[in-house]
Amino acid sequence: MLFRAGDTGVLLAGAGLVIALTVYAWGGSRGDTAVIRAAGQVIETVSLTHAQSFSVSGPLGATQIEIEPGRARIARDPSPRQLCVKQGWLTQSGQAALCLPNQVSLEIRGRFSAYDSLGY
Amino acid sequence: MTRSVIELPVTADDRRIARLAALAIGLTLAEAAVPSPLPGVKPGLANIVVLLVLLQFGWRAAAWVSGLRVLAGGLLLGSLFAPGFWLSAAGALISLLVLALARHLPSRHFGPVSLSVLAAFGHIGGQLALAGLWLLPGAALIKLLPVFAAAALVFGTVNGVIVARLLAAPASDRRQSVPCTLP
Numbered sequence: 001m002l003f004r005a006g007d008t009g010v011l012l013a014g015a016g017l018v019i020a021l022t023v024y025a026w027g028g029s030r031g032d033t034a035v036i037r038a039a040g041q042v043i044e045t046v047s048l049t050h051a052q053s054f055s056v057s058g059p060l061g062a063t064q065i066e067i068e069p070g071r072a073r074i075a076r077d078p079s080p081r082q083l084c085v086k087q088g089w090l091t092q093s094g095q096a097a098l099c100l101p102n103q104v105s106l107e108i109r110g111r112f113s114a115y116d117s118l119g120y
Numbered sequence: 121m122t123r124s125v126i127e128l129p130v131t132a133d134d135r136r137i138a139r140l141a142a143l144a145i146g147l148t149l150a151e152a153a154v155p156s157p158l159p160g161v162k163p164g165l166a167n168i169v170v171l172l173v174l175l176q177f178g179w180r181a182a183a184w185v186s187g188l189r190v191l192a193g194g195l196l197l198g199s200l201f202a203p204g205f206w207l208s209a210a211g212a213l214i215s216l217l218v219l220a221l222a223r224h225l226p227s228r229h230f231g232p233v234s235l236s237v238l239a240a241f242g243h244i245g246g247q248l249a250l251a252g253l254w255l256l257p258g259a260a261l262i263k264l265l266p267v268f269a270a271a272a273l274v275f276g277t278v279n280g281v282i283v284a285r286l287l288a289a290p291a292s293d294r295r296q297s298v299p300c301t302l303p
Contacts, residue, residue, distance in 0.1 A: 006229035
């Protein structure tokens with residue numbers, strides 16, 4: 001008999017340990033605050049608790065930022081390539097969307113941030 | 121001129137441990153030739169021998185075989201006293217300590233697969249603990265924990281099944297010299 005009753009238990013416990021470690025190491029931490037910057041200056045620090053939207057003006061025009069519980073995104077931006085808009089919703093601490101031509105950035109922060117600081 | 125001859129008495133136990141350790145060292149060498157995607161992720165085939173020794177000859181013999189395997193494996197692979205050797209030694213030590221506790225589990229319910237999986241987790245745990253304390257302090261290793269743990273689970277299970285099958289094989293199938301009852 002290859003597997004006895006306890007073996008199954010040990011295997012299940014091992015699988016549970018692997019899953020727990022995966023969640024712990026790779027799960028990332030969800031952010032709870034959004035930091036909005038224009039031309040390098042922090043202009044707004046919002047907690048991701050309720051839906052609201054902001055309009056930030058830069059050299060090209062207005063950038064529309066949308067906040068929802070637990071996530072945030074750049075909804076509209078006058079930049080030609082729309083890279084920061086295409087990034088979609090940001091949820092994890094340390095994620096950031098940069099609209100470089102318009103000098104607006106949106107960064108998610110949490111209790112644990114993955115980086116001490118980021119230079120753009 | 122007088123010649124002095126020093127004779128070390130060798131018991132049957134010593135011979136058996138030497139033979140089994142040679143088997144484990146052979147598997148360690150064979151395994152070193154297998155490429156691994158990540159340093160430290162290895163099948164640990166030598167643990168099959170250690171486990172068989174534990175189940176047939178007790179913990180003391182298993183500790184000897186494991187220790188000799190680590191030492192001679194280090195000599196033969198040229199990594200004696202290099203970081204890899206210490207990682208291997210730490211893994212073997214923790215694994216043996218885990219086995220010393222786990223062998224008292226009721227064998228009606230816990231077979232070789234349990235012991236093998238627990239020993240594999242002990243192995244990787246010991247290595248990671250030493251690596252985390254000494255070689256790579258900081259959070260760098262945390263991202264790799266799931267990979268190592270998954271490898272320990274898979275290889276531990278496979279090795280355990282091999283041990284269980286070898287133990288279950290009928291005696292006539294065991295091709296081994298007479299004093300050694302191992303398959």
